[in-house]
Amino acid sequence: MDRSLPKEKEILEKIKNEFKREGVIQRAKRVWVSIDKDQLLTCSKWLKKEGFIHLSAISVSDWLEEKKFKLDYLLWSFQDKLLFVMTVKIDRKKPIIDSVISIWGNNAQAHEREAWEFFGIDFKGNQNLTPLFTENWQGPPPFRKDFDWHKYVRENHYNKDNERERGYYGD
Amino acid sequence: MKEKEGIMEINQEIFRLPKTDQYDMYFGPCHPGSGNFGVKLKLEGEKIISALSDPGYLHRGFEKLMEYRLPLQNAMLSDRICVLESLAWELIHAEAMEELMDLEIPERAKYIRVIMAELSRIQSHMIWWGVFSAGTGFDTGFKIAFGYRDYILDLFAEITGGRVYPAGYICPGGVRRDFPEGIEERIDKVLDKTEELAKYMEAENPTFKARTKGIGILKLDEAISLGATGPILRASGLKADLRKDDPYEVYQKFNFEIPVREEGDIYARFLIGLAEMKESIKIIRQALQSLPKGEFILPKFKKPKINMKIKEGETYVHNEIARGEGGMHVISDGGKYPYRIKVRGPSFSHMIPVLEYLLRGAELADIPAIYWSLNVCPADLDR
Numbered sequence: 001m002d003r004s005l006p007k008e009k010e011i012l013e014k015i016k017n018e019f020k021r022e023g024v025i026q027r028a029k030r031v032w033v034s035i036d037k038d039q040l041l042t043c044s045k046w047l048k049k050e051g052f053i054h055l056s057a058i059s060v061s062d063w064l065e066e067k068k069f070k071l072d073y074l075l076w077s078f079q080d081k082l083l084f085v086m087t088v089k090i091d092r093k094k095p096i097i098d099s100v101i102s103i104w105g106n107n108a109q110a111h112e113r114e115a116w117e118f119f120g121i122d123f124k125g126n127q128n129l130t131p132l133f134t135e136n137w138q139g140p141p142p143f144r145k146d147f148d149w150h151k152y153v154r155e156n157h158y159n160k161d162n163e164r165e166r167g168y169y170g171d
Numbered sequence: 172m173k174e175k176e177g178i179m180e181i182n183q184e185i186f187r188l189p190k191t192d193q194y195d196m197y198f199g200p201c202h203p204g205s206g207n208f209g210v211k212l213k214l215e216g217e218k219i220i221s222a223l224s225d226p227g228y229l230h231r232g233f234e235k236l237m238e239y240r241l242p243l244q245n246a247m248l249s250d251r252i253c254v255l256e257s258l259a260w261e262l263i264h265a266e267a268m269e270e271l272m273d274l275e276i277p278e279r280a281k282y283i284r285v286i287m288a289e290l291s292r293i294q295s296h297m298i299w300w301g302v303f304s305a306g307t308g309f310d311t312g313f314k315i316a317f318g319y320r321d322y323i324l325d326l327f328a329e330i331t332g333g334r335v336y337p338a339g340y341i342c343p344g345g346v347r348r349d350f351p352e353g354i355e356e357r358i359d360k361v362l363d364k365t366e367e368l369a370k371y372m373e374a375e376n377p378t379f380k381a382r383t384k385g386i387g388i389l390k391l392d393e394a395i396s397l398g399a400t401g402p403i404l405r406a407s408g409l410k411a412d413l414r415k416d417d418p419y420e421v422y423q424k425f426n427f428e429i430p431v432r433e434e435g436d437i438y439a440r441f442l443i444g445l446a447e448m449k450e451s452i453k454i455i456r457q458a459l460q461s462l463p464k465g466e467f468i469l470p471k472f473k474k475p476k477i478n479m480k481i482k483e484g485e486t487y488v489h490n491e492i493a494r495g496e497g498g499m500h501v502i503s504d505g506g507k508y509p510y511r512i513k514v515r516g517p518s519f520s521h522m523i524p525v526l527e528y529l530l531r532g533a534e535l536a537d538i539p540a541i542y543w544s545l546n547v548c549p550a551d552l553d554r
Contacts, residue, residue, distance in 0.1 A: 029417055030486075030487070053396075054400070055398060056487075056489065056498060056515055057500070057513060057515040057519075059487075059513035074487055074500065074515070078416075081417060083489075104396065104398075105396035105397060105398075105524075106398075106524040106527075106528070107396060107397050107398030107524050110519065110520065110523040110524050111519075118234075132226055132227060133230040133553060134230070142235065143234065149235065
C-alpha cells in the first residue's frame, strides 16, 4: 500500500464520506476539492473544525466559455501544515454566493470586498461591499475577462492632442 | 466673511463649539511615512472610536496586467509588487511558473535564491525598524537603519544590476546572473555590519518601552481570525513559518530558529523583527559555506525565451516573506500568457482588518506606533 502523503489522503477520504466529493492531490501539502455552491457554508464550517483556520485568500477567475466564475478559497492549516483549496463555480449571469464571514471573520470580509469590486460577485450576508481600490469607478468590474481595459482607456481617457498618448493609442 | 461698510464682518458660526466631542480625522492623509495609504478616523477627544482603512492610492492592476504579459516580462513586473522586498516577489513568481512548467532548477540557483531572499528580508526589516523609529519620534534610528541598509543595496546592485528593483534577476529557470567573483567575502562583511546595527537596536530605552509595551495588543485568536501572518502572528504567540512548514528552495537544509513571543503588543513585534534579522544572518552564513558549484540557470533559459507556452493547470505558491505570507495563485490555459494571477499580499490583512481592529479604542498619539509595528507595505496591498 502506498504510505506517502498520509494527511492529504486522510482529508480526501473524510471529505468523500462527508460531502460525496472527489478531490485531487496536486503534490505534497496541496489538496484541491471542488464543491457545490449550496455546500459552501456547511463545508466551510466542517473545514474550520478540521483545522483550516487561516483563509489565505479568495481567488476568483472568470471563464467566459463556461459562463462561470470560479472561486478558490485558499485555506491553510497551521496544525497539519496543509493547503486546502476549496473550489466553487457559480453562474456568471447571476454571481451570488453566501458570505463566509461567519466562519473566517473580518479577514474574509475584506477578501470578499475585493472579489466584489473586481469581479462584481455579490456575497449574501456581507454588509460592507464597498470599493477598496477604485475611486468613482463607473465602468464594469475591471478584472472580468470581457472587460477590455485598452479600449476603455482609449474611449474615455485618450487625449488626442497629447503626442505621447497618440503614439500609444492612435491609429 | 463679507465686507460691510469697510468693516469685516465675521461669520460667528465657525466659532461655535460642536455639540459633541466627536470629530473626523485623516491619518496619512495619503502617504504616512513610506507608502501611499490613508486611514479615516472618528475620534472622541483623543480616543479613536472607529477606523476605516483607505487603500488604493498605489493600485496598478498588476493582476490584470500580468494576463497580457509573458512570464519573462512578468518576472520583471512581479518585483514591482512591493518596493521594499522586490526579490521576494520575484521568487514567488518564478517558483509558481516553474511548478506549472515542471522545471527542476540547478542546485546553485536555489542557494543563490535563498541568500538573496534572506538579504532582502534583512533590508526590509531594517526599513521596518527605521520607519518604526521615525513613527515613535526617534529620528536618528531612521537614519541609522537606512544607512546600514545601503550596504545591502550595494550588494544588490553588484549582483543583480539594480539597487531596489533587480529587474527580473530571479526568473523562471534560475537566476539571471551568477555571483560575481569574490562576492562571498563581501556578503560576509556586510553581515558583520548588520550585526553591528543589531547592537543599536537593543530596545532597552525606557521611553521607547513606555510607548510600546502593552499597547496595540493583538491576541492570538484575533490574529488568526483577522488573517495575520508572519512576524505579526509570531508576536502573538503562534510558531508558524512557511520556510519550515512548507519548505521551498533549500530552506530545509539550514538550521535556524523561529522567534516567537506571547505578548502580542508593539514591543513584542519589534523584538520579533530584531530576532528574525539575526536568524537570517545565520541562514546566509550557512548557505555561503555550502554554496555548490555548477549552473545558475537551466541551459535552455539562458537566452530569453519568448515563444514559451505555460502548461495548462493551476497552482498556489506561498513563501514566508518579511511581512508574512506572500502568495500567487496562477492559472494557465496552456497559452503563452498566464490566464489569471491572483497575488496574495501579507499587508492586505495587516492593513485592513488587523489595523482597523487595533486602532479602535486606541489613543491618538499611538497611531504611528501601531501602524508601523505591523511592518506594512501599501504596495503589496494595492498591487
